[in-house]
Amino acid sequence: MKTLLISFALAASALASAVPSSGFSSSCPASERVLVETHNVTAGGHEFQVSTKACSAEILAAHSAQESKELQKRQTFDSCVGETMTFGCFGAGAGPTLADCTALSSAMVAAFEQPGQPILFTVLAGFVQEFSHGTCLYAWINENPAGTVTLQYCYSSVSQDLGLTAANNCLPRGDLGGFATASNPQLIPASLDWVFEVVHS
Numbered sequence: 001m002k003t004l005l006i007s008f009a010l011a012a013s014a015l016a017s018a019v020p021s022s023g024f025s026s027s028c029p030a031s032e033r034v035l036v037e038t039h040n041v042t043a044g045g046h047e048f049q050v051s052t053k054a055c056s057a058e059i060l061a062a063h064s065a066q067e068s069k070e071l072q073k074r075q076t077f078d079s080c081v082g083e084t085m086t087f088g089c090f091g092a093g094a095g096p097t098l099a100d101c102t103a104l105s106s107a108m109v110a111a112f113e114q115p116g117q118p119i120l121f122t123v124l125a126g127f128v129q130e131f132s133h134g135t136c137l138y139a140w141i142n143e144n145p146a147g148t149v150t151l152q153y154c155y156s157s158v159s160q161d162l163g164l165t166a167a168n169n170c171l172p173r174g175d176l177g178g179f180a181t182a183s184n185p186q187l188i189p190a191s192l193d194w195v196f197e198v199v200h201s
């Protein structure tokens with residue numbers, strides 16, 4: 001732990017003059033997101049936040065207008081299977097602590113991955129599902145054009161495959177965050193894209 005803190009401090013001071021990037025996604029930057037709903041969950045000895053956001057005020061306004069007319073039948077895809085994933089790290093600086101990300105992942109397992117609980121969560125196109133604890137934020141972004149396909153994704157992949165993999169690969173190196181992108185060529189249309197980020201909350 002001491003080694004981790006030292007390497008973060010060095011990376012942060014080396015880039016003190018750089019403007020920190022707030023995340024990996026360019027189509028859904030953290031600074032533009034608008035909160036739709038948030039609540040706290042306590043599980044596994046930790047409290048964490050679960051938040052739904054729109055990628056921009058414009059997307060939220062368009063969505064609200066559409067909803068108020070009538071519930072539209074949208075295509076929904078389970079994108080938790082058959083994906084091609086790409087992992088990477090980005091930026092340098094004060095990323096989240098690995099300890100907070102590890103705590104977030106284990107709390108998510110306790111909260112969402114017990115027998116009888118829903119395996120999937122649902123994210124509209126142009127929206128984000130966020131999970132955060134302390135310094136650590138997991139963001140799962142449906143990057144498809146607003147108003148198009150709704151995606152479903154599994155909690156267990158966010159907590160383990162994406163969250164822990166990205167955190168363990170990127171944070172000890174002093175990176176600002178980690179990401180995973182995916183597209184699923186087995187589905188039509190083939191551009192059912194999502195982006196996952198682990199970043200400082």
Ligand SMILES: *[C@@H]1O[C@H](CO)[C@@H](O)[C@H](O)[C@H]1NC(C)=O
Pocket residue numbers: 040049
């Ligand atoms: C939810 O968690 C946040 C962050 O830890 C905290 O500031 C807030 O007070 C909590 N809200 C409730 C209702 O406990």
